[in-house]
Amino acid sequence: AVKKFCFFADDHLPKLKNKSYSDYKLAEDEWKLLDLIKEVLQFASLCPAIKKGIDKLKKWHKNVKESDTYFTCLALHPGIKLDYCKEKWDIEAYATGYSKLEKMVRPLV
Numbered sequence: 266a267v268k269k270f271c272f273f274a275d276d277h278l279p280k281l282k283n284k285s286y287s288d289y290k291l292a293e294d295e296w297k298l299l300d301l302i303k304e305v306l307q308f309a310s311l312c313p314a315i316k317k318g319i320d321k322l323k324k325w326h327k328n329v330k331e332s333d334t335y336f337t338c339l340a341l342h343p344g345i346k347l348d349y350c351k352e353k354w355d356i357e358a359y360a361t362g363y364s365k366l367e368k369m370v371r372p373l374v
Contacts, residue, residue, distance in 0.1 A: 274287075333362070333365045333369065336350060336362030336363075336366060337362075337365075337369065340362070340363075340366055347363070350363075
């Protein structure tokens with residue numbers, strides 16, 4: 266409906282000053298973006314729950330970064346080992362975890 270309006274308005278409605286109605290026509294990708302915005306806004310009522318979930322993830326992420334246990338458990342787990350940590354963790358976090366693991370294991374060897 267909006268596309269048709271923009272197409273026919275310039276010929277059938279009062280003229281705009283220094284503009285035409287077709288200037289307000291949306292491209293196909295702009296319509297897709299509007300559809301996405303509409304879809305997101307339908308979930309706006311979930312925002313408080315999503316924020317709580319993100320806050321909880323941040324809390325646990327902080328715990329993981331500050332704890333030697335998590336890296337050690339992953340590194341020693343037979344199904345995960347160091348490859349997972351090396352692949353998924355950022356370089357600094359991996360180096361820190363590996364160093365702490367090394368300090369923990371070295372006295373035992």
